[in-house]
Amino acid sequence: MKIMEKKKLNILHTPLGPVTALVLNLLIAFALYFLARVEFLLENLSLFADSDFTLASLLTMAHGGYMFDRTAILYTNMLWLVLVLLPWHGKETHAYHLFCKWLFVIVNSITLIINLCDSVYFPYTLRRTTTSVFQEFSGESNLGSIFLTELLRHWYLVLLAGLLIWLMWKLYVMPKTERKFYRFFGQRLSFDLIQLFFLLVSVPLVIGGIRGGLGTGIRPITINNANQYVQRPSECAIVLNTPFALIRTIGKSVFQVPPYYNSIDEAAKVFNPFDHTPANPPSPSDSILTVCRDSIAAPADSLATPNIVILIVESFGREYIGALNSDLDGGTYKGYTPNVDRLIAQSLTFRYSYANGKKSIDGMPSVLCSIPMFVEPFVLTPSSMNTYTGIAGLLAAEGYHTAFFHGANRGSMGFLAFANKIGFQDYFGRQDYETDPRFGGPKDFDTNWGIWDEPFLQYYCTKMSEMKEPFMTALFTVSSHHPFVVPEQYKDVYKEEQLPIHKCIRYTDMAIGRFFEAASRQPWYANTIFVLTSDHTNQSNHDEYRSDIGTFSAPILFFDPSGRLPKGMSEAVAQQIDIMPTLLGILGYDKPYLAFGIDLLQTPAEDTFAVNYLNGTYQYVKNGYVLQFDGTRTRAVYSTSDRTMRHNLAGTIDKALLQQMEKELKAVIYQYMYRMSNDQLMPAP
Secondary structure (H helix, E strand, O other): OHHHHHHOOOHHHOOOHHHHHHHHHHHHHHHHHHHHHHHHHHHOHHHHOOOOOOHHHHHHHHHHHHHHHHHHHHHHOHHHHHHHHOOOHHHOOHHHHHHHHHHHHHHHHHHHHHHHHHHHHHHHHOOOOOOHHHHHOOOOOOHHHHHHHHHHHOHHHHHHHHHHHHHHHHHOOOOOOOOOEEEEOOEEEEHHHHHHHHHHHHHHHHHHHHHOOOOOOOOOOOHHHHHHHOOOHHHHHHHOOHHHHHHHOOOOOOOOOOOOOOOHHHHHOOOOOOOOOOOOOOOHHHOHHHHHHHHHOOOOOOOOOOEEEEEEEOOOOHHHOHHHOOOHHHHOOOOOOHHHHHHHOOOEEEEEEEOOOOOHHHHHHHHHHOOOOEOEOHHHOHHHHOOOOOHHHHHHOOOOEEEEEEOEOOOHHHHHHHHHHOOOOEEEOHHHHHOOOOOOHHHHEOOOOEEOHHHHHHHHHHHHHOOOOOEEEEEEOOOOOOOOOOOHHHOOOOOOOOOHHHHHHHHHHHHHHHHHHHHOOOOOHHHEEEEEEEOOOOOOOOHHHOOOOHHHEOOEEEEOOOOOOOOEEEEEEEEHHHHHHHHHHHHOOOOOOOOOOOOOOOOOHHHOOEEEEEOOEEEEEEOOEEEEEOOOOEEEEEEOOOOOOOOOOOOOOOHHHHHHHHHHHHHHHHHHHHHHHOOOOOOOO
16 A cells, blocks of 8 residues: 555655746746736727737737746746755745745735736836836825725726735645655655755756846847837837836936936037037038938939948957058058958048947947947836837838848847837848848858858848838848857968957958948949948957047948048048938938937038947047046046047146036936936927
8 A cells, every 4th residue: 555655656745846846836927927918908908009919929929928027037036946946855844835835925926916006007108117116206295095096996906916816825836745865867866965956957047037048149138128029119018027127127227317407408508419400510512411412302313312221340340440540550550351441442431430339239229329328238228118219210201111130149139129119120130041042041150149241241232132212221240259250161261360359350341342242233232321330349459449438449431332422531520329310411301300429411520529438437529639527527638649548638628628528528418318317319299
């Protein structure tokens, strides 16, 4: 009889018992989040009347919901997970597991109630609640009565919460172990050792679950990643859950409005991101815009509205480009970019050109939305869920076909979500390339980040030839990136040089050259304006590019095969956030839009500027100086000719000029912080 009892021993009575119970209880938590999401959608169904819910879109949203629920569940149940898997046999008592049950039920009851409450609050904000809500209502004294009123109005949610909590309590699985030693794969092992094994195995699984994956291209998912799974920004709330939104924004209220000005209107008198008319416009004879508009408005048998193509080249710092460093190394520097050098000879470029951030996720908003990185990467902050758009959205509304290309996995770096957010109609990534029979398929994957630049740029050219004109596209390359390798067939062509990245720069430069060679044979080429820049800089072996401002040195060039734009080197200061307003100026776009940059073709060189943020310090480049401002005071001023930034001129610079530069920089910072904090990134209706 005892032998029979042993054979019938339930799995919960084995060393796998706690693990099995843990998995089953986590499934209960997932079910609660799923039901809360269904309730959220039903409660607010009228607000999604314009959404086109198909089976495919619902499945995509369900997948996104699982990703965010997984992170929230693992975060909130972290203590419970540790207690259940604790490798100590003495804990296997009824009292201990009853405590774990209470902990699980209380924690998940709280998250359930938060989700249900937010379904009621959502119509007022059209976004999942973040930690900013505590600041928003910190001065209110009537919250109690408001909460009670809503509680009575939504009595059915109280009943639903009670029912689900009761079911959670009833369905919770209590593990039970009865022996100290077990036969496990033929070995006599102690319970403690087995549990230690499962605890260690669970660590990377939990980390991956919280981050959204463990791949090389994975960054911890944020609320902005919800855009990846939806067609409309408002639908992000369906994919997200409120515990996740709260957790991800704890301590992330990075945009504090400084006391530089008394109001946004006062700051706008100095700098207004919606006013793109220069204070001192150049004369008509000097205005590039006049020439461009005349060309665009030419008769039908002449050039039509131009296509826009933006190449954002990974880590392609200005230092690597020979044509932009003719005086480097005593005039002997050749650089690593012969193809881009030839392109520069036919383009408008800028001697002083800068990135607005230090990461790839900074480059995207800067180039495509004219939004710089201040304090924290914009897309990682709660403000990324504000209402805003970019050049893709603006031109899509004017009849352009817009598409974004990135050779990495779909969704890598959050680019798919961001592209959807700012108005790109199509997205093409690694998976799209690999399924196109005209190209090399999976063998062109670099095993690290994505498709090698050479074949993917050819794919990019081919896909544009299939688009209806006018089109606006942007491409983000991947190959000039750590671990700094090139395709096998090029290892003897691009060998190791002074820095590991140099061979990758040469390879990517070759890929760019081949792209323009292929593009020049396409019918759309002559009617296309090309922009080339980098997302940020990378390895450096020259002191001037290691300086505080030098480390932001990124190329910015405009190339127009039709000759509408001028050629040559401009002495103006340029930055990534100038690209969008400059292109819109060329197109004659005259509707209001937000841009923290300026139109380089309308603005006199002496009025151009650049701004970036480095370790708590704002850097402002203008009037031949680099001003470093810590948010309270100017810490240093350097001449732009002092490339290694060795001579602080703060005590010798003209006081009136210094005050004017501080005033302008403060206005930019104030506008940025105010508009981010108050969701005012769109023109007033």
